[in-house]
Amino acid sequence: MSDPGVTVVLIGDDRQIRRYVRAALESEAMRVFDAGTGQEGLAISASARPDLVIIDPGLPDMEGVDVIRQLRAWSAVPVIVLSARARENDKVMALDAGADDYVTMPFGIAELLARIRAHLRRQDRSVTPDSARVSFGAVTVNLAARSVERDGETIHLSPIEYRLLVTLVRHAGCVLTHRQLLEEVWGPAHAQNANYLRIYMAHLRQKLEGDPARPEHIVTETGVGYCLVGVGC
Template structure:
């Protein structure tokens, strides 16, 4: 198996009140050349974020002076840098709540360094190519999307998508490696009145995969985050 694609050294802010976990995360990130700043509280995390302008935030939700969700809300008011949540809270509702307010990913404790670093690499790659995310042409595998002409091809042949299918594909591919929740997709494509009808998304995603994926039952590009939503991975599933 080829080694993971390296990402340039980045500024990473780790907000975690448990010193042992902070130390573990710091060592893992520094092993890949990243510059790491630590904070043990919500208040300190906000100060460091404002001063350091991190390329990535690794965030615990259970902080001694507040909820990490409040950090995400404040951070998202001025920064689009990815936020990777680390938390012992493992329910789908906790994941959806954090992702809906602007987190990019969610890793449940306990976790290994290999998975942490794989997710970190994916989000830093997304950030590095974000400047080109709005370009008219996008391709992955044998799929090409021409945003200007609203045209999708597979192996050079046009793929006929419904407006909803095209909207799903465009939303996911515009934010590679980021988890998009059912609620976010429903609000954008169907409107707020359908925000709780997750089965709408599942049906249309199933149809979209039949047209995009070589094996819809084992998707390579349009990945499911069980009970939460979907993720577009331009390089296929992350292996840890």
């Protein structure tokens, strides 16, 4: 059984599918809010602050990828696309927009539940007020407030930059391979796109390191990946 504190927002215009998925999630003790349009789904997501969002991109008022992009502008919540569209281009567009996973219909509910559990584990819902604030060098990351400061000044990070930083923070002191970071931040479809990682890691160092050319905290393990060092609570 799942943690009864898990909240899911389900967005899609097919009432039958929403009813089916909602029943499955509620049987796992999850709290579910559902919406029939993109705008309604965004409004509910803003107020309910869910642990996970499931979206069918075939919406009556806007494209699903636009919903994902708007959601990503202010939230790093895991997003699973549940769609009858099985073309590679549709999957790539959704993942590029910020989705974490893509499940095609028809689907097995057991597989969907397993994917949900996997994303919830990655989200690390065990963060407590005492452990939600971490620091390295002059940088402080408040995981609960989703904010980053350097020398007391707020640092603006893009959604991708923030997700990459949070992934490093939650595995602080451990070397994460290029593939691990790409799959966790961008999704499985981007597991080979190491250029994404180099570009965004450079952005993070530019914003957070004292000397980006000689990083002290976001360090490179040559040929392997990256590691965040010097983190304290």
